[in-house]
Amino acid sequence: MKAEPAQQIRLLDLQEIDSRLAQLTHRIRTLPELTEIRRLDARLTELRDRLAVAATELSDLDREQRKAESDVDQVRARSERDTKRLDAGRVSSHKELEGLQSEIASLRRRQAELEEIVLEVMERREATEARGADLDKEIAAAEADREAAEERRSSAVLDIQADQATESDRRARVSADVPADLLALYTKLRDQYDGVGAAALRYGRCEGCKLALSTAELARLRGAPADEVLRCEDCRRILIRTDESGL
Ligand SMILES: [Zn+2]
Incomplete structure (x- = not known):
């Protein structure tokens, strides 16, 4: 493939822009706020x-x-009924009198026990209510943190998108300077080799794979016409000659 040296050099500019665009895309996907939002979502769920x-x-x-209070009411009502009967003096049999008095005493003990249960349930209820109020506060705080993180994320994304727009404009201008066949080869290689399709030859070394070219290969490149499109013998990327190539 043939291309003017100036057109080949433009490929290095294009590569720089494409690498920058790839970095920007990576930054949007890996913003620290995303990790924070996911952490807060998990906390909110919990x-x-x-x-x-x-x-x-x-x-x-x-x-x-309610059950314990109704039990208390029942026992109290029965105890009051018994007490009324006793006070009315209508119970004449000694045995019945003793039975009634013993039942009243036992009902009072039972009532005291049930009232104790009501108090205990009320205390547990208060503790649970307090726990719920604490959780409400923690949820509100986590929601506020999430909202703040979401705002920071949106603003970071907007900044990155502005950079992406600038780079895309530059890309359109630069790629217009590169012949279609060279651009197609570059695009194919870039997709194939981790986003890098063209690299500079710098002091006898390919900047794409970082390997030094063999003496024989350097000698061959030295003899190649300036408009010939070269490829790295190791990584197969397009190799661009510059003033610093060391040829
Ligand atoms: Zn290489």
């Missing part, structure tokens, strides 16, 4: 799960409290 558990516990405790 906090919301814990909040759901607390809400379920709270509704269970509500039910438990």
Whole structure:
């Protein structure tokens, strides 16, 4: 393949722009804010799960409290009924009187026990409520952090996109200077070899694969016409001669 030396040199500019564009794409994909957003999403999922558990516990405790309070009411009502009967003086049999008094005493003990249960459930309920309030605060803080990270990410992406637009404009101008067949070869090699299709020959070394060319190869290149498109004998990339090639 043939191309004017000046056109070949333009390929190095194009390679620099393409490498820069690849870097910019990589930066968008690997912004630290993305890692932060993923971390915060995982944290929010965990906090919301814990909040759901607390809400379920709270509704269970509500039910438990209502049940215990209704048990207290029942025992109290029965105890009051017994006390009224006793106070009315209508119980004459000694045995029945003793039975009634013993039942009242036992109902009072039972009532005290049940009231103890109500208090205990109320305490657990308060603790669960406090835990839920703490989780609400933690969720709000994580949401605010996520929003801030999302804003930083968007602004970083906008900056990078502005750079991408600048580089794309430059690319259009530079690629217009490169003949179509050379551009097609460069594009094919760039796709094939990790984004680098053309490299400078610098002091006898290929800048693409970083290997020094053999003495025989350098001698061959020295004799090659200036408009011949050269390829690296090792990596097969397009090799561009410059003032620093050492030929
Ligand atoms: Zn090479």
